[in-house]
Amino acid sequence: MAELSWAQPLRETVRDLDRTTTEQHETTKEEQTVTEELSSAENTWNQAKKDYEHLSKQIKKFDDKNEQAQKLSVIITKVRDIENIRQELKQLEPQLATAKTKVLDQNATMTEVKTNISTKQQLLKEFSGLDKQKDQLNSEKENLIDTLTPLENQCNLIVSENQKLQERLKKLTTEAENKAQKLEDAKKDYQAKIKTRQALMIAQLRQELTSGEACPVCGSTDHPYADEHITTDETNLRQAMDEVDDSQKQYAAADNAVKEINQTLDELSKEFSQKQQESVSALRNLSSKYNELLTQVTVDLPAEFDLAKIKVVFQIKIDEINQKLQRAQKLTDEITVLEQQQQTAQSELTTATSKLERLTVQQQTRKNDLKVKLQTLDDSDLSSEELIQQQTKLKQAYTKFQTNLKNAQDSLNTNEKAYSNAQIHLNDIKDRLNKQNKTIQELSDKLNQALNDSSAKTNDLKVLDQLINELDQNRLSELQNIIISYNKEKELLTDNITKLQKSVEGLTKPNTEDLKKALDEVQVQRNTAITASANAKTDFTNTQKSFDKVQSIMKKQGEFAKELAAITSLYNVVNGKDGNDSKLKLETYVVQNYLQNILSYANDTFLNRLSHNRYSFVISEKAADKQRDHGLDINVYDRETNAIRSSDTLSGGETFIAALSIALSLSEVVQSSANGVQIDALFVDEGFGSLDDETLDEAMNALEDIGKNRMVGVISHIESMKQSIGQQLLVKKLGDGKSKIELINK
Known part of the structure; x- marks a missing residue:
């Protein structure tokens, strides 16, 4: 028991020692793992540095390739211009041959077309006056139909009414016969019923006669037929009398019906007779009017009126004229087509001549341009495609090198950071391992001291472990030891509390949570500072390399100064700035040349003609509204005043003929230019009302000239x-x- 009591205080020390020893082994293993990772990161970092240094040595080589690719861009542009000029010259040769051939072909075509037109015009004279004949026939037809149709409709209406009356008479006659028969039957029935009633009344009287007494009817006392008895009674007599009354009523009704229907038949007969007279009168009127109109028409119509046949006769005559008109229209269309072919041939001849002259000038101009372009090249053997392939390879090599260089730089930075982080991690592990070793040493010293103490129950650590195991297995002893330990610790703690209370009297209690948070923040700042230091070092290295590269580039800038000055001068000329006397932009200059061609054509072809040789177009040298871009404003030269003035000062009619002249000239110049658009139709909307008669005639003549090779519409x-x-x-x-x-x- 004493040994267990002695071992009780040492149990926690042994447990702490075992636990710390286990943690030390795990930390040692972690140290080995991190050390291996650090070695691997260092090797990877060193390899990345070698790769980056290897690529850095090639920077100048690939910069030279990039510079060579940029110079090739200028050469490629020049070579393309030369190739385009050669292609244009090659295309011009067959065009020139075609233009020469076309002039000869058009002359032959015009002669043939003129002959055909003359022949068809002679044939067309045979069909003159057909429109008037057709109009006269249509007029006669409409007059005859409009006059006779109402009369025919009236006759048809009267005939229809007569037919209806006749059918009604027939129906009423049959009905009258039926009613007469019914009257006869009713009369016979009535007579029979009277005889029956009389017989019954006589029979009743006979029954009432008495021999020797006077008859109430005749007063005779002799009754020879009194013995002929017919049996009857009051009921039979009453029934016979009622039947007589009913029969009498039926007879009277049948008689009235016969009288009424006979009266109706008389009225219908009179109406039917009147309608027949009207029908005869209408037919006479129709026949008379038809005979009268026969003398007014130019065609042979039936002697008797028949509207359907009349329409057929007229239609046959009209169809004959229509067929002749179709043949005449066909000839007219053929003549129109031939005239258009003639106009087209003349226009194509003019166009071909103009095109031949233009192509000749264009060919000479392009040859001069080719000669100038060839003088600017040292070597003209390579094609633009070959130069583009060379340039593409140089650009691809330079782009690939830049990508590899950037990847190497990124890899170097990433591996350097990984190495730095591994180094920091290893240092943290070593610090933790040192603390664990120190703790083990302190616990071992404390345990050895207890084992070597004079009051120790044993000096053997294994025996102490056995005692501790026994303490763990014996619960009662453990509880006793806990109580004893608790009491001792209580005394010690009480003493310590007393001492500490005395030592801290007047002191402020520190906040452990704040201290812990401050420690964590400092640790984070430390890690951040280490990472920032590594990044700063990497950035400094990269910046130094970039600075060296900039210094190299600045040394080379002098070589490009002359080229930059030339490009700047060209830019200023193209944009109408320094070095450009007219201050015109390139696109304005090009458009101005096209505009000058249009205005020259308008002056020669249309404006002089429409203005009676008074006005001519000129391009203004100054902007009309003080804008910076100018060169496209149009003025007019007035020969009457010998002065140039703004087109805004023209009157309404003058403005219209000016606009019309430019529009017509634009269509002609665009169509006649190289690869020009074919303008098949032209529309002019209003504006002619502001022209006097003479100018209007000239404008129409100009439109007719334009219309020779295209369709012209005027609203x-x-x-x-x-x-x-x-x-x-x-x-x-x-x-x-x-x-x-x-x-x-x-």
Whole structure:
């Protein structure tokens, strides 16, 4: 028991020692693992540094490739221009040959077309006057139908009414016969019923006669037939009298019915006779009017009136004229097509001649351009595709190198951070292992001291472990030891509390939670500072390398100064700034040249003609509204005042002919230019009302010239224009927002 009591205080020390020893073993294993990870991270970091240093040595090489690729862009542009010029020259050769051939072909075509037109015009004269004949026939037909149709309808109506009256008479006659028969039957029945009643009355009288007495009827006392008895009674007599009354009523009703229907038959007979007279009169009137109209028509009609046959006769004549008109229209259409072919041939001849001259000038210009372009190249053997392939390879190599360099830089930074973090982790493990070793040493010293004490029950640690096991197995002893230990600890704690209370009198109690939080914050700041230090070191290295690269680039800037100055000068010229006397942008300059061609064509072809040689277009040298961009404003030169003035000063009619001249010239110039758009139709909406008669005639002549090789549509309400335009679409208003379109050919 004494040994167990002695071992009781040492049990916790032994347990702490065992626990700490176990933690030490685990920490040692963790140290080995982290040490291996640190070694691996260090090797990876060193390899990343080697890769980055290897790539850094190639920076100048790939910068040279990038610079070479940029220079190739300028060369490629020049080579493409040369290739385009050569392609254009190659395309111009067959175009020139085609233009020369087309001039000869058009002359032959025009001669053939003129011959065909003359032949068909002679044939067309045979069909003159057909429209008037058709109109006259339609007029005669409409007059005859409009006049005779009401008369025919009247006759048909009267005939229909006569038929209805005749059917009604027939029906009433049959009904009258039936009613007469019924009257006869009623009369016979009535007579029979009277005889029956008389017989019954006589029989009753006979029954009442008495031999020797006077008869109440004749007063005779002799009754020779008194023995002829017919049996009767009051009921039979009453029934016979009622039957007589009923029969009499039926007879009277039948008689009235016969009289009424006979009266109705008389009235219908009179009406039927009157309708027959009206029918005869209507037929005479129709026949008379028809004979009168026969003398007014130009076709042979039936002698007797038959509207259906009359319509057929007229339609046959009209169809004959329509067939002739169709043949005439076909000839007219063929002549129109031939005239259009003639106009087209003439226009194509003019166009071909103009195109030949233009192609010749264009060919010479492109040859001069090719000569100038070739002088700017040292080596013109390589094609643009080959140069593009070289440039693509250089750009791909440079891009791939930049990607690899960035990946190497990122890998270096990542591995350096991993190595630093592993180093910090290993230091933390070593600190924890040192603390565990110190704790083990303190516990071991305390245990050895207890074992070596003079009051110790044993000096052997194994014996002490056995005693502790016995304490663990013996619950009562354990409780006793706990009580004893508790009492001792209580005394010690009481003494310590007393001492501590004395030592802390007047002191403020510290807040352990705040201290713990402060410790955690300091630990976090420490870890953050270590990470920031590693990042700062990496950033410094990268910045130093970038600084060295910038210094190298700045040394090379002088080589590009001349090229930059040339490009800047070209940019200023293109944008209308320094080095450009006219201060025009490139696109404005190009458009101005096209505009000058349009205005020159308008002056020569339309404006001089429409203005009676008074006005000419000129391009203004100053902006009309003081805007910075200029060069496209249009003025007019007035020959009467010998001065140039703004187009805004023109009158309404003058403004219209100016706008019309530009629009017509634009269509011609665009169509005749290289690869020009084919303009098949042109529409002019209103504006002609502001022109005088002479100018209007000139404008119409100009439109007719334009219309030789395309369709020209004019929208106008001027009567004189309606008379001069051959093909028209006439819009007629019908009211209620509706209208009708008619095609007119003159």
